[in-house]
Each structure stands twice: as C-alpha cells, then as structure tokens.
Amino acid sequence: xxxxxxxxHQMPHSADAPSKSMASQFAVRRGDECANCGLCKRxxxxxxxxxxxEDPRFMAPPKQEMCRGCLRCVMECPRNxxxxxxxxxxxxxxxxxxxxxTGKVPVSGAGYGGRFGGYGFDGIxxxxxxxxxxxxDGIHGREYISTVVEIGRFPPYLKFGDGExxxxxxxxxxxxxxxxxxxxxxxxxxxxxECILEATSKLGTYxxxxxxxxxxxxxxxxxxxxxxDVESGMMDEQRTITRVEVRSGIEELVxxxxxxxxxxxxxTARGDGRSYDGKFAGDIVESVHDxxxxxxxxxxxxxxxSGGILKAEHVPKSLILGADAVAIDKxxxxxxxxxxxxxxxxxxxxxxxxxxxxxxxxxxxLLEVLGAMGMRDVRRIRGEKGRAMFMRDLENEFIQNCGFExxxxxxxx
Amino acid sequence: MTTELxxxxxxxxxxxxxxxxxxxxxxxxxxxxxxxxxxxSVCINKAHTRPRGYNTVITLPxxxxxxxxxxxxxxxxxxxxxxxxxxxxxxxxxWTPELIISTWKQASTGSSPTSIECxxxxxxxxxxxxxxxxxxxxxxxxxxxTSIELNKxxxxxxIRIDVPWYxxxxxxxxxxxxxxxxxxxxxxEWNTFTCTGEGGYxxxxxxxxxxxxxxxxTGLFGVSEETIKRARIVEFKYxxxxxxxxxxxxxxxxxxxxxxxxxxxxxxxxxxxPFPFHSVYSIEDHKxxxxxxxxxxxxxxxxxxxxxxxxxxxxxxxVYYAGAxxxxxxxxxxxxxxxxxxxxxxxxMPLEYAIPKVHRFLEHEGVRDEIVLIASGGIRSVYDIAxxxxxxxxxxVIGTAELVALGCRRCGNCESGRGCPLxxxxxxxxxxxxxxxxxxxxxxxxLFASWKEQLVEILRKVGVESVEELRGRTDLLxxxxxxx
Numbered sequence: 001x002x003x004x005x006x007x008x009h010q011m012p013h014s015a016d017a018p019s020k021s022m023a024s025q026f027a028v029r030r031g032d033e034c035a036n037c038g039l040c041k042r043x044x045x046x047x048x049x050x051x052x053x054e055d056p057r058f059m060a061p062p063k064q065e066m067c068r069g070c071l072r073c074v075m076e077c078p079r080n081x082x083x084x085x086x087x088x089x090x091x092x093x094x095x096x097x098x099x100x101x102t103g104k105v106p107v108s109g110a111g112y113g114g115r116f117g118g119y120g121f122d123g124i125x126x127x128x129x130x131x132x133x134x135x136x137d138g139i140h141g142r143e144y145i146s147t148v149v150e151i152g153r154f155p156p157y158l159k160f161g162d163g164e165x166x167x168x169x170x171x172x173x174x175x176x177x178x179x180x181x182x183x184x185x186x187x188x189x190x191x192x193x194e195c196i197l198e199a200t201s202k203l204g205t206y207x208x209x210x211x212x213x214x215x216x217x218x219x220x221x222x223x224x225x226x227x228x229d230v231e232s233g234m235m236d237e238q239r240t241i242t243r244v245e246v247r248s249g250i251e252e253l254v255x256x257x258x259x260x261x262x263x264x265x266x267x268t269a270r271g272d273g274r275s276y277d278g279k280f281a282g283d284i285v286e287s288v289h290d291x292x293x294x295x296x297x298x299x300x301x302x303x304x305x306s307g308g309i310l311k312a313e314h315v316p317k318s319l320i321l322g323a324d325a326v327a328i329d330k331x332x333x334x335x336x337x338x339x340x341x342x343x344x345x346x347x348x349x350x351x352x353x354x355x356x357x358x359x360x361x362x363x364x365x366l367l368e369v370l371g372a373m374g375m376r377d378v379r380r381i382r383g384e385k386g387r388a389m390f391m392r393d394l395e396n397e398f399i400q401n402c403g404f405e406x407x408x409x410x411x412x413x
Numbered sequence: 414m415t416t417e418l419x420x421x422x423x424x425x426x427x428x429x430x431x432x433x434x435x436x437x438x439x440x441x442x443x444x445x446x447x448x449x450x451x452x453x454s455v456c457i458n459k460a461h462t463r464p465r466g467y468n469t470v471i472t473l474p475x476x477x478x479x480x481x482x483x484x485x486x487x488x489x490x491x492x493x494x495x496x497x498x499x500x501x502x503x504x505x506x507x508w509t510p511e512l513i514i515s516t517w518k519q520a521s522t523g524s525s526p527t528s529i530e531c532x533x534x535x536x537x538x539x540x541x542x543x544x545x546x547x548x549x550x551x552x553x554x555x556x557x558x559t560s561i562e563l564n565k566x567x568x569x570x571x572i573r574i575d576v577p578w579y580x581x582x583x584x585x586x587x588x589x590x591x592x593x594x595x596x597x598x599x600x601x602e603w604n605t606f607t608c609t610g611e612g613g614y615x616x617x618x619x620x621x622x623x624x625x626x627x628x629x630x631t632g633l634f635g636v637s638e639e640t641i642k643r644a645r646i647v648e649f650k651y652x653x654x655x656x657x658x659x660x661x662x663x664x665x666x667x668x669x670x671x672x673x674x675x676x677x678x679x680x681x682x683x684x685x686x687p688f689p690f691h692s693v694y695s696i697e698d699h700k701x702x703x704x705x706x707x708x709x710x711x712x713x714x715x716x717x718x719x720x721x722x723x724x725x726x727x728x729x730x731x732v733y734y735a736g737a738x739x740x741x742x743x744x745x746x747x748x749x750x751x752x753x754x755x756x757x758x759x760x761x762m763p764l765e766y767a768i769p770k771v772h773r774f775l776e777h778e779g780v781r782d783e784i785v786l787i788a789s790g791g792i793r794s795v796y797d798i799a800x801x802x803x804x805x806x807x808x809x810v811i812g813t814a815e816l817v818a819l820g821c822r823r824c825g826n827c828e829s830g831r832g833c834p835l836x837x838x839x840x841x842x843x844x845x846x847x848x849x850x851x852x853x854x855x856x857x858x859x860l861f862a863s864w865k866e867q868l869v870e871i872l873r874k875v876g877v878e879s880v881e882e883l884r885g886r887t888d889l890l891x892x893x894x895x896x897x
Binding site: 043044045068069070071072074075076083084085086095105106107108109110111112113114115116117118122124125126127128129130311312313317365368369371372373374389394395397398399401402403404405406 | 431432435498499501502503504505506507508536537538539541542651652654655656657658659662664688689719720722723724725728745746747748749750751752753754755756757758759760761762763765766769770773790791804813822823824825826827828829831832834835838844887888890891892894
C-alpha cells in the first residue's frame with residue numbers, strides 16, 4: 001500500500017488540439033433573398049459575413065465557425081435572408097468538444113439559462129462555504145487541494161506485530177488514482193482504444209478492460225483493471241474489478257462482495273444514467289453506500305460508479321452520493337469525435353492530447369467546486385451528503401415554509 | 414404611510430429600429446399580393462402602407478399588433494401570420510424569447526405589451542411555478558404605496574426608495590461606462606439605487622452619488638476612503654450567486670488600459686478576485702468590516718451580499734448581529750459577466766428556496782423587522798420581484814433585466830473583450846459607442862415605469878395596499894404541481 005500523504009499529482013499539460021469536424025456551434029445560412037447589401041458584414045463583430053474575395057459584388061458563404069449566436073445579422077437583415085440555428089444536438093457535446101480542444105474550464109457570461117432543477121443529477125446542488133470555512137485564495141492555492149483517491153481493498157483495522165504493521169496488510173490490492181475518474185473500455189477501432197490507453201498511462205489513471213484487451217495490450221497492463229462478473233468468482237484476484245449492474249435491491253449483493261474480499265465493485269448503470277430498472281442510478285448508489293455504512297464495512301473496499309457521467313459536474317455529485325470514483329466512456333468518444341472519424345485516420349498524438357485536455361478540464365472544474373465547497377481533499381466528499389442540497393428536501397422545506405397546498409394533478413413542467 | 418402623490422419620471426419613447434420590429438409573430442406577404450391596398454385601409458395601427466408612387470405595400474412590423482384583420486380581408490390570401498423563427502433560437506428556458514421581447518417593448522414604450530404572455534418562463538421550477546391568486550375584482554385604491562425602507566434599524570439615516578428594487582453590482586469592466594452611467598441616471602430619476610460593482614467608481618458617476626452604492630468586493634478594486642465617503646450605502650460582496658465560492662472573474666480581453674487604470678492593475682491580464690475576503694473568516698470579522706466602513710463614514714447604511722448555501726439563514730442572522738442594515742441574498746441563477754459554467758447551476762441553492770428560509774428564520778429570531786432582506790439572482794420581471802416579496806423579501810435587486818432592456822438577448826458572450834455586439838457588456842472603446850447614454854437611460858426609466866405600473870396592478874389584484882404589506886404573504890401565492 002502506498003503512503004497516504006504524497007505531494008500533489010502532476011497532471012500532464014493541456015495543449016490546443018482543435019476539433020476536426022464540428023468546428024462551428026451554429027449553422028449560419030444565407031438564403032436566396034439576400035440582396036448582397038453587406039449590412040450583415042457591417043454589423044457582425046465576429047467576422048462571420050464577408051464579401052467574396054474574387055467578386056466583391058457578392059457575399060461570401062458565412063464563416064460559421066466564427067459565429068457566436070448573437071443573432072444580430074438575423075435581426076438586422078433587411079430581407080430576412082439569414083438564419084442562425086444552433087448546430088449540435090446537445091449542449092453536453094459542445095461542452096466536451098470545447099474541453100477536449102482547449103483543456104480549459106468553460107467560462108461564459110450571462111446567468112444560468114437552463115431548467116430550474118430536475119431529475120437525477122440536475123436535482124442536486126453542491127453546498128458552498130460562505131464567510132467562514134476558508135480554503136483557498138480565488139483561483140490561486142488550488143495546488144493545496146488534493147484530487148487523489150485510493151481505491152481497492154483496505155484492512156478494516158491495523159494489526160500490529162513486533163512494533164510494525166503486520167505484513168499481510170501490504171498484500172491487499174490498492175491503487176492510487178490522481179483524480180477520481182477511471183476510463184471504461186470502449187468498443188471501437190484499435191486506434192481509438194490505443195489512444196485512450198496511452199492517455200490513461202500518461203494521466204496515471206486506469207482503464208477498466210475485458211480479459212481479451214488485457215491480453216492484447218501487454219504494455220499498458222499497469223494501467224488496466226480487469227472487469228469480472230459477479231458470478232465468475234474471480235473477484236478477489238489482484239487487478240480485478242467486479243461488475244454489478246445497478247438496479248434496486250443490490251445492497252445485499254454488494255455487501256456480500258465487500259465481506260468476501262472483493263477490492264473494487266463497479267456499479268454500472270445504463271448510458272442515460274438510469275438503473276436497469278429505470279430509476280436514477282445515483283439514488284441506488286446512495287442507498288448502497290448507506291447500507292454498507294450501516295453494516296460497518298464501507299471502508300474495506302471501493303465503489304466505482306459508471307453510467308451517464310457526461311459532464312464535469314457529475315463527478316463530484318457521484319462522489320457525494322457515495323462512489324469512490326467514477327468511470328466514463330462516452331465523453332472519451334465524443335472528445336475523439338469518434339462518430340465523425342470512423343473512416344478517417346485518427347492521429348494518436350492528437351487523440352491522446354484531446355483526452356488529456358478533457359481530464360485536465362474536468363479536474364480543474366472539480367477543483368473549482370471543491371474550493372467553493374470548502375474542501376481540501378476530494379476523498380472528504382465521498383458520501384458526504386451534508387455537503388449537497390437535494391431538490392426533494394429543498395422542495396419539501398419550501399412548501400412547508402410557505403404553507404403551500406400541493407395539487408398532485410397539476411403539471412409541474 | 415405617506416399619502417402625498419409623488420411625481421414619477423416621464424416615459425418617453427426610446428425607440429430602437431431593430432428591437433422594436435421584433436415580435437413573437439411575423440406577418441408574411443407572399444407573391445400573390447397585387448398591392449391593392451386593402452390591408453392598408455383595414456389596419457387600424459397603420460402597419461401596412463403603400464407609399465405614394467409605388468406599386469407595392471410595405472409592412473412595418475413594429476406597428477403590427479397581430480389582430481389578423483388584414484389576413485381576413487386580403488382578397489388574394491397573400492398575407493399570413495406566422496411564428497417568428499427567432500423564437501426558436503433566441504433566449505433560453507429561464508429568459509424565454511417572449512420575456513426578452515416583452516422587456517424590449519417595455520423599455521421602448523414604457524408600458525407592457527398585452528399580446529405577449531410573459532408572466533413566467535419555462536424553467537419548470539421556482540418563480541415559473543408560482544402564481545398569484547388574483548381576486549376577481551380588484552381592490553380600488555387611489556394610492557398604492559410601492560416604496561420600501563432600506564434601513565429599519567433605529568439608528569442611521571432613513572433611506573426610502575420609491576420602488577422595491579435597485580440595480581445590482583455590475584463593475585466597470587464587466588459592462589461599459591455608458592451603461593453604468595445610464596443605470597445611474599435611471600436610478601436617480603426613480604429615486605432608487607444602482608451599484609458600482611467591484612471595478613471601481615468612475616468619475617462620471619459622481620453627479621449621481623446619492624443613488625450609487627459603493628461595492629466592496631474581495632478584489633478591493635478601486636475602493637478608497639473617498640469612494641466610501643461618497644456613498645449612502647456600502648455593499649460588501651461576500652459571494653455572488655452565479656459563482657458562489659469563487660471570486661469575481663474579469664478575463665484578460667476586457668482589462669483594457671482604461672479598466673486597468675481604474676482597478677490599478679496591469680492591462681490585459683485576467684483578474685480573478687480571491688474568495689473569500691481574507692480579512693473575514695468569521696462573523697466577528699464581518700463586524701470588523703462594518704465597523705471599519707462606519708469609522709470612515711458613521712452614517713452609512715451597510716449591506717452584505719451573500720450567496721445561498723444551506724446555512725444561509727445562519728449567515729443572515731450573523732449579518733444582522735454584526736450591525737448591517739441589509740442582507741442581500743444572491744441566488745444561484747443570477748447573472749454574471751463571466752463565470753465557470755460548472756458554478757452557475759451546481760453550487761448553492763436557487764433563490765426561491767432561500768427567501769422563505771431566511772425570512773422565517775429571521776422572524777423566528779425576532780429580528781425580522783430590524784433588517785432588510787433583499788433578494789437577487791434570477792429576477793427577470795416585476796412578477797418575479799412581487800413573488801420574491803410575497804415569499805418574504807423586502808425588495809429585490811435586478812441586473813440582467815436592465816441589460817435586456819438595452820437590447821441584450823443573452824447570447825452569453827460577455828466574457829470576451831469584443832463579445833457584446835450591442836456594446837453593453839464590453840469595454841472595447843469602439844463597441845462601447847453603440848450605447849447612447851440618453852437613449853439607454855430613457856429605456857431603463859421606461860422599463861421601471863412599466864414595472865411600477867404592473868406592480869401597482871398586481872398589488873391591487875391581490876388586495877394589498879402597499880408593497881410592504883405584501884412581504885411574506887405566501888398565502889397569496891399558488892405553487893403549481895408537486896412533481897420533482
């Protein structure tokens with residue numbers, strides 16, 4: 001087992017790795033009504049509209065990638081010839097592409113414009129520290145916040161022999177991950193898998209793989225965890241992670257795994273973040289964590305949660321619900337623009353940098369929220385539900401405080 | 414209660430050729446039109462005109478009220494009313510396109526458009542699920558008082574503002590000087606306040622100093638004895654709703670030499686204010702802050718702007734005991750010039766939950782009538798203000814709504830130097846010129862006039878005589894649905 005107190009992990013540096021395919025956030029179209037008056041060129045401050053270089057009587061096709069959606073050209077066009085439509089199907093994708101391209105924390109102006117609260121992670125707000133509980137100095141001092149987590153098998157208590165910790169303890173399987181995010185194996189081309197594996201080793205995190213992949217890439221074995229099924233009975237072997245599908249009533253099963261020497265349990269939900277019986281998977285993780293706590297075994301092994309982790313904010317929220325770490329796959333594919341580059345050749349360097357960027361950005365965002373929450377160590381928020389606010393509780397308190405009558409049949413949306 | 418009739422600032426049309434022409438619907442004329450002029454003759458708003466000497470009819474969208482008469486009477490069926498395509502791309506679920514357009518109209522004309530439904534947004538929670546229980550017959554009252562007191566303690570100066578809202582802190586740097594000036598003029602005209610934000614106190618605002626709050630934020634930019642002495646109210650910004658637990662962000666592009674000079678920093682370097690105040694690690698330290706500004710100017714009214722963590726009620730009571738006059742809670746969905754996206758939604762609770770929590774707690778502690786509770790963060794319209802007051806606040810602070818009145822459509826590019834196409838949230842010397850101070854201040858005056866009129870209407874329809882009487886009257890609200 002490695003010592004607990006280590007200097008902060010050095011992340012690899014982020015660097016520009018621009019997206020290939022979807023470089024524009026908005027689709028800007030100029031219709032046939034255009035009279036080539038050039039007003040749009042005059043009003044656009046981003047340089048989307050220009051005249052044709054070879055024949056300045058006409059307007060050039062809009063440079064969509066420059067557009068930032070202010071709609072000024074749409075509003076001012078005297079012929080109503082211009083339309084601007086957001087490009088991506090989802091914000092989630094846009095954000096991941098930005099993070100993977102730049103490695104930066106997405107920062108923007110104007111307040112939050114989305115839904116009020118909602119289902120699953122959207123109904124959880126992290127708490128912050130107000131005037132008291134100082135942790136850091138703005139964006140400075142974040143090197144003092146640790147994002148390192150240890151996962152694996154831990155002794156329930158220490159046994160002392162001749163003044164030393166008994167040796168058997170050190171044989172327990174424990175790994176240290178510099179930030180609480182593991183990767184899941186993706187079913188994709190070899191080059192994509194290799195990209196992710198290379199990034200895994202550079203970042204110092206781990207990839208959850210099948211036995212075949214473990215055999216196929218011997219050079220990356222240091223950064224692999226082999227996934228085994230509950231039934232296989234191999235769960236107490238080194239470097240294995242036991243897969244359990246998230247559904248209601250798995251508490252007892254996970255408890256047994258914890259009792260029987262399993263090191264890491266991988267609670268995996270569906271890709272949309274729901275359990276296999278259709279509930280919010282986070283709620284089940286929460287109840288598993290609570291159950292293990294009540295049995296007094298929570299500390300002997302670790303829980304990795306996957307399924308529906310698509311945004312940086314889902315990481316701290318999953319940890320608060322009781323996971324030690326999360327595992328992701330879809331964001332990696334989005335970062336590699338996998339859907340768009342099936343046929344094209346994927347440059348390994350570019351792909352590795354994209355994933356490093358994505359993780360640098362997510363880790364920085366984790367630091368942002370840890371700082372705001374007044375936490376210096378990410379391990380401290382595991383299962384710490386007091387450091388979050390849940391919509392169900394706030395809603396009840398609100399209704400009670402205000403004395404509202406609740407009409408069940410009104411449509412709340 | 415005062416019964417004298419006040420003279421309020423005059424509404425003057427403050428037109429904008431583009432914004433005025435945008436509505437939720439559009440009139441479409443197809444190629445069947447024979448320019449017969451029937452539409453011109455039936456339209457009571459003169460929205461169609463056939464200029465002399467032209468064989469064509471022009472539609473002026475800003476005049477159209479979509480009554481449909483022209484569509485019915487067109488002999489060639491050449492006219493139709495269709496949904497404006499802009500409605501699909503503009504705004505978001507909190508600031509719906511209807512709400513944005515209605516705010517534009519109010520700013521242009523000083524009265525609220527009847528044709529646009531904009532009482533609530535589409536965020537599916539909070540204010541958008543709260544509705545007033547209007548009575549069938551409005552209470553006829555000659556005079557409905559909308560003023561509130563900003564100092565309820567026995568000591569200190571009385572400060573009464575005519576409307577239950579004032580402008581939030583937006584720094585020089587996050588917005589242009591012209592916009593600050595326009596806000597200050599409108600605040601003076603309406604006898605309310607605006608706030609400097611943390612970017613210093615531009616000299617141009619000095620003539621309006623009686624209506625400008627000096628903000629002291631964690632960066633302490635441009636804070637001096639002089640700027641504190643100027644103010645009647647000083648606001649300590651402990652946290653901001655859009656980025657609770659983080660300091661103010663002003664990215665490098667916006668730190669132009671002018672801004673840098675005001676803030677006494679190096680130009681074109683990003684400015685991240687610290688969090689928290691390093692002189693305040695406890696409520697006792699907050700008291701020290703209050704004493705410190707009162708030592709500079711004893712007759713100050715002190716406000717503390719805090720965010721909404723789960724212990725916001727404890728923070729509020731602490732703020733009271735430290736001697737502040739106003740506790741200003743800024744909810745998580747508030748506006749910002751730049752904030753990490755992860756902070757905007759995910760940290761601290763929405764305002765709607767926080768107001769009754771703090772209000773009840775202060776009541777329970779027996780100090781509610783000595784401290785003023787101001788709510789901000791996601792207040793978009795006068796309906797939101799009235800709802801916040803009914804939930805338990807004394808008044809509200811607005812920010813984004815003022816910018817929308819000037820033409821903002823919430824594209825969210827405020828963080829970049831040349832990001833704002835309207836010259837509102839930019840410090841670029843060229844873009845800033847887009848805003849004319851007289852025009853902008855008139856638009857804000859108009860917006861406030863429209864709000865005041867609607868507020869009086871709301872108060873009448875729920876049957877209370879003053880805005881102070883509305884405070885905490887959750888019985889006048891209906892909360893839609895119990896779905897979570």
